[in-house]
Amino acid sequence: MHINRNKIISILGALALFLSLIEYVIPKPIPFLKIGIANIPIMISLILLTPKETIILICVKSVGASLIGGTIFSWVFLYSISGSLSSGLVMLLLKRVLKESVSMIGLGVAGALCSNLVQIYLATILLGSGAKFIGLPLLISGLITGSIIGHLTNKFISSSKWIRSILLN
């Protein structure tokens, strides 16, 4: 059975938008403190799609989630897309270099760290150097949520029949 590759992007994109909608509903102690469940489809795409297609998926997720959240014409969108793209690029690079010796846990932790560092750097440019005092809780929570999300993604990949059927093709 031939599976249309554009279909995979749209399915993962739809999943990412759905999960980011759930993310909005979950109450947050600090505005920027996110669990990052919307990144699960992006991590799945690391093994299903080519790097170019993964970048497209990240753009779909950032623009779509900002449209739903109504933040597309605000600074929040700039934080969102720069964080997502940088973490996506780092995860692509690590996956390409380390191949099978790394699982989604390592990639999730690295991606969360990278996304948070880029957003903190942007915040210090836009809001002044005081902004980095919010950075420490962000980085620590990124380490925890990154590994949890990575573990969930590992589980999902190993048990999903849909993913297995695509990989076998």
Add this chain to the structure above:
Amino acid sequence: MILKPFDVVLVFVSLITITLFFINTLSSDNSISYVKVEVEGKEYLYPLDRDETEVFNGSLGTTTVEIKDGSAAIIDSACTNKTCIQIGEINKNGESSACLPNRVLVTIIGKENSEVDVLAY
């Protein structure tokens, strides 16, 4: 085994980065200070981390305040005893220098006195 070898490596790299970030944040904690200059009842505020030289008109004449490399100093004043120039550089929170005859007071103030809440999402 749920962890692969490079997962452990990446978690460690992440921990080290967070520690470095923490140390960096702590060490730069008191660098966001301001120089407050009071001249005959008027107040002026300058960030301590930007090099600047300002001239103020006091009751006798001019007083020159220089901000350089995170320190502030009165380098010239129209007074006769020049005590203010002898005080030299000030850079810690709460330190002050003054030219009393010319009625110029220079104080270093910390960020807690001037922080503005700019985040509102």
